[in-house]
Amino acid sequence: MIRLRTTRGFVISLLVGLFFVAPVQAQNIWQIQDNGLTLIHFGKRFDYLLPHVVQTYHNARQFHGTLWDYPDSTDTYVILSDFEDMGHGGALVMPFSQVQLGVAPYSFAFSIIPSNERFQWLFNHELTHVVMADKTNPQDRFFRSLLQGKIRRNEENPLSAFWSYLTTPRWYAPRWFHEGIACFMETWMSGGMGRAMGTYDEMYFRSIVNGGQRLYSLIGLETEGTTIDFQVGANAYLYGSRFITYLAYAEGVDKLKAFYSRSDSSKAFYAQQFKQVYGRSIHQVWKEWMEWERKFQEENLARIKAYPLSPFRSLTDKPLGNVSKLAFNPSTGKLYAAINYPGILSQVSEIDVQSGRIRKLATLDSPELYYSTHLAYNAADEKVYFTEQNSKFRSLVEVDVRSGRKKTLHPMTRTGNLVFNPTDKSLWGVRHDNGNATLVTLPAPYDKIVP
Known part of the structure; x- marks a missing residue:
């Protein structure tokens, strides 16, 4: 393992040009090189x-x-950062293979993202994206040699999309294609702990069938399904994981x-590759899955309905979207919560x-995804405390x-999971x-x- 201090200009250019724009204060930027891995991090705070x-x-x-026959000679850049209060990850393969990880603990709200250990889980998931899009066959290697590497699409030069496709064709597939296999692999590699076998995904599709709503067709997912998805691409993960x-x-x-393998005989376009492997169009098999899913959930619902629910009364006449933890004042009969749903600005109500x-x-x-914010309530003084800038x-x-x-x-404060202590406020x-x-504690x- 070799540890080097690298120039600030190079890494900032890499971050800004390839991944994101983030405020970087003056500090040393280090890199570790270890068997094809270049690990970039800021200062020595991450040493442990x-x-x-x-x-x-x-x-x-x-x-x-081993699984995908992906050569050991390929290099990957990994960038560690702590620019947000919740952990996250992302991957890109053009012009270099790279993974960006936020080191903060993950959000496990509603068990949406079950995992055993966050860094192993993140690499299981994100390296799936890298391998699926970066692995080559002779045709891809020819174009990468001809064009001097993997071409990144540039919006100011539309023709660059064509060159980019020639060098990394599998990158240009629907998001569900990428997230579906990544969620499948994260679950497999974690011994069943992941979204492919998660309770939230199961609940989501069961709720759709129970409510008499339609499942999205393949085209519907890429049109209406992405348009109304106010939870930042969640449908791609849900439908992709379920279909795969x-x-x-x-x-x-x-x-x-x-x-998914990019072998010598494989097709560059994902839909053509699907038909070559399964002998049917992806649209046809997607419809078969929709029929299977509906029947599967109807059978599950029949078992659940054998045990009636306790009586309840709805407090509101419409769903409130992403809702924070609730606070209740019994003397006034009022609830306090942060809500966020399509058509309104997120608010404390x-x-x-x-x-x-x-x-x-x-x-x-x-607001934060799924639960809006962290909220606490001071009933004596009629004050609600909550967090803002939740994505930073x-x-x-x-x-x-x-x-x-x-x-x-x-x-x-970088502090969530708020609780108010009425004794000393x-x-x-x-x-x-x-x-x-x-x-x-915050006195x-x-x-x-x-x-």
Whole structure:
């Protein structure tokens, strides 16, 4: 393992040009080179993580290399960052193969993303994208040699999309194609712990059938399914995982592997490759899956309905979308929550449990996916505390229930899972920083954080 300090200009150019634009303060940028891995990180704060990150990368890389016959000679850049309070990952193969990882702990809201260990799970998933799009056959290697590498599409030069397709044809497939196999592999490589066998995905499709709604066709998913998807591409993961898992169940893993493999005899375009492997068009097999899924869920629902639900009363006449943790004031009969659904700005609201009337208290800036924000309630003073800038570094905000006045108490706490202590009026929470989750308290007036 070789550790080098690298020039700030090179890495910032790599980050800005290839992945994202993020504020980078003046600091040393380091890189580790280890058997085809170039690991780039900022400063020495991540030192304690590096051996584990390197090992989990090689674990996933070795598995994918063996399964997909992906050559060991290929290089991958991995960029570690801590620019957000929730962990994340992303992959790209043009012009270099690269994986970007946020080191913060992941969100496990509703068990949407079940995993055993986050770095191993992330590499299992993200390296699937790299291998699927980067593996070549003689035709791809010819064009990469002719064009001096893998061409990245440039919006200012439309012809670049054609050159890019010639060098990395499998990259140009629908998102469900990529996320489906990545979720399948993350589950397989984690011994069944992943989205392909997750409870949230199962609940999602069961709810669709129970509500009499239609499943999206292949074309419908890429048109209406992406247009109304306010949860940032979630449909691609849900439908992709479900369809690919169905293929493995109905047709076997060997055929699934042949479908995704970029072998000498494979087709460049994913739909042509599908027909070559399965002998039927992908549209036809997608319809077969839709019929199977509906029947499967109807049978499950019949079993569930054998045990009637307890009586309940809906508080509102329409769904509220992504909803935060609720707070209740029994003396006023009011609920407090952050809500976010299509057609409104995300907001912190008061809900009357008798009438169902919703009163907006304040706009919520930068809501979190699925649960909107972290919220706590001070019933004595009628104050609601919540986090904003949830996609970056979380701040702490207060809104007065009576006046609706909103003010920022702390610009950067990086703290969620808020709980209010009525005894001393302090707030407690879990702070994410440098890959760690730490229990902290914020004494009133909430201008400092105490571990």
